[in-house]
Amino acid sequence: MKAKIMSFKKPEIMLLDGGLGQEINTRSAQDTSHPLWSVKVMHDEPELVKSVHAEFLAAGAKTVSINTYTASRTRFKRHGFLDRFQETHDLAIALMEQAISESNLERSDVSVAGCLMPLAASYVSEAALDYNSSYDEYCQIIDAQINGVDVFLVETMSNITETRAACDALKSFGLPAHIGMTVSDDCTNRLRSGESLDAAIDAIITADAHSIMINCSYPEAVTMAMPMLHASGLIFGGYANGFTSIDSLKPGTTVDSLSARKDLGPEAYTNHAMQWLEQGATILGGCCEIGPDHIRHLHQRLTADNYNIIKIPS
Numbered sequence: 001m002k003a004k005i006m007s008f009k010k011p012e013i014m015l016l017d018g019g020l021g022q023e024i025n026t027r028s029a030q031d032t033s034h035p036l037w038s039v040k041v042m043h044d045e046p047e048l049v050k051s052v053h054a055e056f057l058a059a060g061a062k063t064v065s066i067n068t069y070t071a072s073r074t075r076f077k078r079h080g081f082l083d084r085f086q087e088t089h090d091l092a093i094a095l096m097e098q099a100i101s102e103s104n105l106e107r108s109d110v111s112v113a114g115c116l117m118p119l120a121a122s123y124v125s126e127a128a129l130d131y132n133s134s135y136d137e138y139c140q141i142i143d144a145q146i147n148g149v150d151v152f153l154v155e156t157m158s159n160i161t162e163t164r165a166a167c168d169a170l171k172s173f174g175l176p177a178h179i180g181m182t183v184s185d186d187c188t189n190r191l192r193s194g195e196s197l198d199a200a201i202d203a204i205i206t207a208d209a210h211s212i213m214i215n216c217s218y219p220e221a222v223t224m225a226m227p228m229l230h231a232s233g234l235i236f237g238g239y240a241n242g243f244t245s246i247d248s249l250k251p252g253t254t255v256d257s258l259s260a261r262k263d264l265g266p267e268a269y270t271n272h273a274m275q276w277l278e279q280g281a282t283i284l285g286g287c288c289e290i291g292p293d294h295i296r297h298l299h300q301r302l303t304a305d306n307y308n309i310i311k312i313p314s
Contacts, residue, residue, distance in 0.1 A: 012308045013277065016113075016153075016239055016285025017056035017064045018295045024052050024067060025255060033254035035079055036070045039088060046095055053099035055292040060299030061285070062311035063111040064100075065153060066092040068145070072119040073137055074129065086144055093148030111311035114149035116141060116166045118156055121251035122216070123182060125159035125193035134165035142173055150314045155180040156216045156287075158192035160203045167207035178283075178312065179204050180215035185245070187224040197225055201232045211235035216246075216287040219264070219272035226279040237283025238276045242269070242290055260289045266297035273298055283312070 024038035027048055034040035042049045049067050056064055068089055076082045096112055119137050120127040129137065142152065152170055154177055157163040167177040181200055184190050189197040204212050212234045214222045219240035229236035242264040248257040273284050284302075286294050302309055 010305075010307050011282050012310045013302055014237070014283045014312045015060060015062050015295070015299060015302070015309045016283065016312075017053075017059075017061040018239075018286030018290040018292065019241065019288040020052060020056070020065055020067055021069045022255065022288040023291050024049055027052065033256045035254055036075060036081060037255060038067055039070045039081075039092075042067050042091060042095070043084075043088070046091065049092075050095045050099045050102075052292075053096055054103060056295060057099060057103045057105060057110065059292040059296035060303075060309065061295050062109070062309055063113050063151065063285075064096065065113040065115055066096050066145070066149065068092045068115045068141075069117045069155070071115075071141075072117060073140060074119045089141075089144040090148075093145065097148070109311070111150040111314065112148070113312070114142070114145035114152045116152055116154040116169070118158060118162065122156055123158055123192045123246050123249060124251055125162075125191070127251045128159055128162045131161050131165050134162050135169050138166050138169035139172065142169055142175070146173065146175075151176070151178065151312050153178050153180060156182045157200075158182050160191070160193070160195055160200050163200065164203055164207055167204065167209050171208065176210035177204075177207065178211045178213070179209050180213045180239070182216045183214055183221050183225055185218040185221050187218075187221050189225055189228060197228055201228060205232060205234065209234065211237070211283060213237045213239060213283055215239045216241045219269065223272060223275050223279075226276055226281060230280045235282060237281040237285075238273070239283075239285035239287050240269075240272065240290070241286075241288040243288060255288075258288075264289070266294045269294045270298045270301050274301065277302075277307075 021038035028041040154166040222238040
């Protein structure tokens with residue numbers, strides 16, 4: 001009697017793009033970075049933004065984010081851009097649509113992701129607005145993007161209050177929340193605010209979020225957090241950055257103070273991502289300093305291992 005051979009279907013993997021804003025900023029002709037980062041580049045060099053989108057699409061990303069990471073009203077007011085708020089969101093959506101239409105992809109093959117970002121500053125929880133102000137501002141951002149995107153990514157959340165406000169704002173529009181938390185690079189499973197990742201996960205579950213990710217942190221810190229994300233019962237994943245350190249980045253300063261690691265080429269980054277996959281992650285991608293070549297290598301590895309690569313569904 002022949003033994004029965006068991007077959008296991010591999011999970012579908014939702015593949016994001018990489019570090020859009022940093023890739024745009026690095027390629028810009030501007031000599032120094034602006035505090036509004038790639039948003040300022042987009043107004044000055046829109047074709048550059050479209051070309052970066054196109055490269056991530058060609059690399060195999062199925063969920064691609066519009067270029068609005070610094071396009072909050074708080075940041076725009078600080079830097080004299082407030083009168084260009086809606087114009088900026090409209091331009092970001094238009095450039096993404098142009099990139100998709102000029103690719104060999106059908107529009108239905110791709111999810112365009114809107115962005116709910118840290119409203120005042122990345123990584124610095126002390127700069128965050130209170131819950132009510134955050135909620136109101138997130139609602140304004142959702143309203144500015146909702147007609148041009150398929151899903152929303154809440155990205156680089158450093159504290160629980162801002163995360164809850166973003167989740168609740170999306171819920172008020174009847175939209176699912178896909179949450180990206182940024183954790184300390186010392187692998188202690190604490191948010192940049194010092195709050196525990198456990199407490200953040202509990203808050204995210206209570207807020208009925210759809211998925212949880214660790215983003216814009218060392219890949220080693222993302223790996224350390226994977227068991228906790230797995231235990232949440234939510235869909236989960238990770239997309240790490242490639243910075244040596246983010247300690248020098250303060251509110252109102254620029255990314256010119258940051259530098260990239262030399263040990264995170266496409267193969268090395270893919271090896272980290274495959275560790276997350278082995279722990280149950282089904283959302284993979286890259287953040288700052290993770291470019292199209294990284295996403296292409298990751299896509300090729302997933303394809304070679306017979307994973308089905310999909311977009312985040314609407």
